[in-house]
Amino acid sequence: MQLDNLLSAADPARHAQIDGADSARAAALYRRIVGTPPSRGGGGVPTTASVQTHRRAHSYRQTPRMLPRLTVAAAVAVVVVAAVAVGLVVSLGGSPAPRNTLASGGGKPSASPRSSASPRPSPVRSSPAPRNQASPVLDALAGVAAGRPPTSLVPGPGQYLYVLDIELKGAPPGGGTSMPCGSVIRQEWLASDGSGRQVGYSPGCGGNGNRFTQSWGPGGNGINFDYLAWQGLPTQPSAMEAAIVQRFEGGHANNAITFLLATGVLNFAAPPTVRSALFKMLATLPGVQYLGKVTDPLGRTGDTIGLIQHTLSDIVVIFDPKTSQVLDETPTSQSGPIKLPRQMPPWLAPSMYVETGIVGSIQAAPPGTSKLLAEIPYRHWV
Amino acid sequence: MPDHDPSWEHREQRFSSLYREHYRSVWAYSVRRIESQADAADVVADVFATAWRRLPEVPDPPADLLWLYGVARRVVAGKWRSAMRMRNLIARLQATALPASTVTTDQVTDRVLAAVASLRPGEREAIALVHWEQLSHAEAAQVMGCSANAVGIRVHRASGRLRQALAEFAEARPAPPVVRNECVATVVPDSPQASEG
Numbered sequence: 083m084q085l086d087n088l089l090s091a092a093d094p095a096r097h098a099q100i101d102g103a104d105s106a107r108a109a110a111l112y113r114r115i116v117g118t119p120p121s122r123g124g125g126g127v128p129t130t131a132s133v134q135t136h137r138r139a140h141s142y143r144q145t146p147r148m149l150p151r152l153t154v155a156a157a158v159a160v161v162v163v164a165a166v167a168v169g170l171v172v173s174l175g176g177s178p179a180p181r182n183t184l185a186s187g188g189g190k191p192s193a194s195p196r197s198s199a200s201p202r203p204s205p206v207r208s209s210p211a212p213r214n215q216a217s218p219v220l221d222a223l224a225g226v227a228a229g230r231p232p233t234s235l236v237p238g239p240g241q242y243l244y245v246l247d248i249e250l251k252g253a254p255p256g257g258g259t260s261m262p263c264g265s266v267i268r269q270e271w272l273a274s275d276g277s278g279r280q281v282g283y284s285p286g287c288g289g290n291g292n293r294f295t296q297s298w299g300p301g302g303n304g305i306n307f308d309y310l311a312w313q314g315l316p317t318q319p320s321a322m323e324a325a326i327v328q329r330f331e332g333g334h335a336n337n338a339i340t341f342l343l344a345t346g347v348l349n350f351a352a353p354p355t356v357r358s359a360l361f362k363m364l365a366t367l368p369g370v371q372y373l374g375k376v377t378d379p380l381g382r383t384g385d386t387i388g389l390i391q392h393t394l395s396d397i398v399v400i401f402d403p404k405t406s407q408v409l410d411e412t413p414t415s416q417s418g419p420i421k422l423p424r425q426m427p428p429w430l431a432p433s434m435y436v437e438t439g440i441v442g443s444i445q446a447a448p449p450g451t452s453k454l455l456a457e458i459p460y461r462h463w464v
Numbered sequence: 465m466p467d468h469d470p471s472w473e474h475r476e477q478r479f480s481s482l483y484r485e486h487y488r489s490v491w492a493y494s495v496r497r498i499e500s501q502a503d504a505a506d507v508v509a510d511v512f513a514t515a516w517r518r519l520p521e522v523p524d525p526p527a528d529l530l531w532l533y534g535v536a537r538r539v540v541a542g543k544w545r546s547a548m549r550m551r552n553l554i555a556r557l558q559a560t561a562l563p564a565s566t567v568t569t570d571q572v573t574d575r576v577l578a579a580v581a582s583l584r585p586g587e588r589e590a591i592a593l594v595h596w597e598q599l600s601h602a603e604a605a606q607v608m609g610c611s612a613n614a615v616g617i618r619v620h621r622a623s624g625r626l627r628q629a630l631a632e633f634a635e636a637r638p639a640p641p642v643v644r645n646e647c648v649a650t651v652v653p654d655s656p657q658a659s660e661g
Contacts, residue, residue: 085627089595092576095492103487111509112483115516116476 211320211366219372219385224361227354227406235351235440236310242271242278242444243351245309246437246451248458250379250428267455271444272308275300279444309438312352319363322356337367341389345399350408351438357406376400379428380436380458384409386422398422400432410434479516486529487512489597490536496596497540510539533597533607537589579629583622590618591626
């Protein structure tokens with residue numbers, strides 16, 4: 083099938099309930115905006131027929147929107163896993179008590195065939211797993227992580243986990259104008275019940291459009307991954323791997339997803355025992371490579387780890403060897419051997435983790451954050 | 465309420481016409497880029513609220529729709545940023561991980577959408593504007609605030625990436641080389657996203 087036809091068939095608007103301009107919702111919105119009845123002023127309530135004027139024909143199928151399948155599928159997987167989770171936490175030895183179903187412990191350490199794209203045997207093995215090329219560096223990071231102060235980043239009642247990151251969007255080398263509003267400075271607050279708030283600032287844009295904010299309740303933000311999702315994971319590496327596969331990968335192990343979770347969102351704010359286990363688990367994940375030392379746009383130098391499959395989803399992650407903390411994630415789509423520049427240019431579009439901590443309100447930041455933000459040379463990156 | 469004000473009535477007439485003509489198109493634009501119906505509704509509301517507020521800046525037809533798309537693009541971009549990066553990564557992975565032998569029609573759609581989601585933002589927007597909104601490269605360039613040539617490059621790159629990601633469905637053609645340096649967008653001075661606030 084031709085690509086044009088594939089795209090046309092997959093057009094989300096063809097599967098969505100698209101209101102006409104004469105619908106009740108459209109009329110209500112009109113009144114809300116203009117503040118007057120839409121029948122006034124000659125325009126009247128917009129009619130479907132007139133909407134078609136001047137526009138190319140779209141044959142919208144009036145069927146319910148196919149709901150976000152990824153979210154639904156993940157939810158189904160979570161429900162299934164949750165049914166077997168509690169006992170496994172006991173039997174496998176778990177990290178702190180889960181806060182919700184997503185964090186309700188590891189999955190059953192059963193056979194979890196890896197996807198055809200990344201075949202891998204069952205994560206729970208009777209014999210030691212083969213170790214990958216990056217294992218010496220990952221072992222060192224595991225040791226550093228284990229030796230870190232046992233401060234927990236789990237928010238208590240009335241507290242929030244605070245995370246500050248910067249996502250660069252690639253001002254190209256040699257100057258020129260990058261896309262407006264490209265880079266984002268983002269702050270997030272997460273409560274233990276899943277509620278939270280996120281604010282962002284895009285210094286590349288003027289006016290009111292350079293800021294955004296979003297809040298969500300205890301049900302979470304509709305995304306199945308947050309910085310507290312490590313809760314309930316076992317701390318024995320192979321059991322942890324099985325739990326990650328069950329909880330986040332629908333029971334079908336996928337190296338790339340495991341890698342992204344273990345190096346990123348599960349790793350960043352977890353306590354030392356969990357982070358150490360994540361590094362030990364990564365040391366046995368096939369295909370993980372050490373790619374050398376790289377200095378990021380904030381001047382921080384770290385060890386670069388990647389799972390390079392030459393797919394669209396390849397990501398490399400930089401860890402601080404002194405603290406084992408995640409410093410940066412950056413995409414890579416190189417087709418040949420990966421060779422990163424020692425000084426990472428902003429146009430490689432890294433996401434840089436800057437600060438984390440526990441704060442007492444949903445608007446507070448850890449001490450020193452304002453000074454930290456003031457010193458960030460983001461104006462050079464936008 | 466300025467019922468007697470001719471300028472008010474003229475303003476509302478113009479807005480009513482804009483709303484009548486383009487409400488559905490803005491809805492379609494939104495649902496193509498945001499999964500949540502509630503969020504898509506928010507986008508539509510934000511776009512037309514902006515249009516009402518800045519009505520004197522809205523160009524005459526047919527450029528008015530492009531202006532609205534430009535505003536919508538900014539609004540959607542803000543919502544994308546508020547999503548966590550991991551969600552997109554999972555979408556990317558699902559685009560390549562599902563065994564071809566087991567796919568159904570819905571799964572093909574899922575894979576196409578996941579492949580589109582895996583594109584870089586500029587490429588994704590370019591391919592959506594050209595294939596789904598059915599804009600010309602010049603019109604898409606006006607929405608995106610870059611040159612028509614830049615849009616062409618993005619569409620070409622995006623097509624190559626999509627063919628690669630959907631190799632078992634799409635007709636095989638050689639993929640273009642991957643170039644790290646993204647096309648540089650030339651901001652059109654009057655483009656909505658250059659001034660929209």
